[in-house]
Amino acid sequence: xxxxxxxxxxxxxxxxxxxxxxxxxxxxxxxxxxxxxxxxxxxxxxxxxxxxxxxxxxxxxxxxxxxxxxxxxxxxxxxxxxxxxxxxxxxxxxxxxxxxxxxxxxxxxxxxx
Amino acid sequence: xxxxxxxxxxxxxxxxxxxxxxxxxxxxxxxxxxxxxxxxxxxxxxxxxxxxxxxxxxxxxxxxxxxxxxxxxxxxxxxxxxxxxxxxxxxxxxxxxxxxxxxxxxxxxxxxx
Numbered sequence: 001x002x003x004x005x006x007x008x009x010x011x012x013x014x015x016x017x018x019x020x021x022x023x024x025x026x027x028x029x030x031x032x033x034x035x036x037x038x039x040x041x042x043x044x045x046x047x048x049x050x051x052x053x054x055x056x057x058x059x060x061x062x063x064x065x066x067x068x069x070x071x072x073x074x075x076x077x078x079x080x081x082x083x084x085x086x087x088x089x090x091x092x093x094x095x096x097x098x099x100x101x102x103x104x105x106x107x108x109x110x111x112x113x
Numbered sequence: 114x115x116x117x118x119x120x121x122x123x124x125x126x127x128x129x130x131x132x133x134x135x136x137x138x139x140x141x142x143x144x145x146x147x148x149x150x151x152x153x154x155x156x157x158x159x160x161x162x163x164x165x166x167x168x169x170x171x172x173x174x175x176x177x178x179x180x181x182x183x184x185x186x187x188x189x190x191x192x193x194x195x196x197x198x199x200x201x202x203x204x205x206x207x208x209x210x211x212x213x214x215x216x217x218x219x220x221x222x223x224x225x226x
Contacts, residue, residue: 042199044156044216059213090155099205099214103144104155 006091006105013112019064019078021108023091026072031093033074034102035066038088048075086112097109121200127225134220135186135203136224145185146203146214147176156201160187192224205206 003026011021017042030063033049046065048061056066061084067075074091088109116139116207126135136145144163148222160169169176169203175188187205189196199219200215 004176043218044201046213048200049213092155094214097212099212101158101161102203102214103158104148107153107155109153 002093002101002103004093006089006108009106010107010109011111013081013110015083015112016080018077019081019085019110021076021089021091021110023074023105024072025093028072028093028095030071032097032100033068034092034094035074036061036090036092038067038090038107044090048076074107081112086110096111097105100101114174117204117206117215117217119179119203121220122218123194123221123223125223128192128194130192132189132192132196132214132222133186135184137184138204138206138215139183140206141182142178142185142204143182144204145178145180147174147185147187148201148203148216150201153199156199157213159200162214163181189222190193194224194226195196197222 005024007022010033032051034049036044037047038044049057050068053068053071064078088107090107094100094102119136121216125210147160149159150156159174160171165178167178168179173190178185199221201219202217203214205212
């Protein structure tokens with residue numbers, strides 16, 4: 001069966017510091033991968049998605065970037081965090097098209113102070 | 114542009130009551146997905162619907178794909194405290210030149226024991 005991991009689970013960082021969040025998927029190959037941000041426990045905002053190694057699509061202009069160095073690894077980064085980057089970051093994967101069923105990881109709670 | 118509307122935004126009910134929530138789209142969908150997110154965790158897929166008129170159950174949960182293909186509802190029967198969470202609908206909406214899985218803003222369910 002497939003599993004998706006995210007780490008760290010929680011992170012507190014000062015403004016201006018760098019960020020690296022990692023997501024890995026097990027039990028499947030060539031998945032579509034996604035990064036979402038959820039603010040205030042409500043709506044899911046799609047940040048990036050990837051259909052293959054090195055292929056990244058950005059959905060909204062922002063202070064963040066994403067990379068996919070391996071088939072089942074997706075990384076969310078920032079060179080300098082802003083207060084507004086605080087939130088709950090969710091990684092997800094899907095097979096088939098990018099609007100098929102998505103399966104989410106446990107999330108990372110990021111607080112920028 | 115195409116929109117996905119979910120209602121109600123929140124519900125406060127007593128244990129044992131039935132719950133109904135729904136989503137409507139401005140365009141025809143081929144897929145409706147329903148997710149539940151518990152506090153501090155990632156959303157979990159509850160039910161997937163692929164055919165107009167389809168009625169699918171998962172325990173006390175029942176979801177239907179509307180005949181017009183522009184709506185879906187989720188019912189929870191005999192609610193229990195562990196039903197607490199945010200329920201999201203999702204479907205493929207056209208964004209820019211592509212279809213993307215788009216999530217409703219969620220229905221926050223509170224169950225009083």
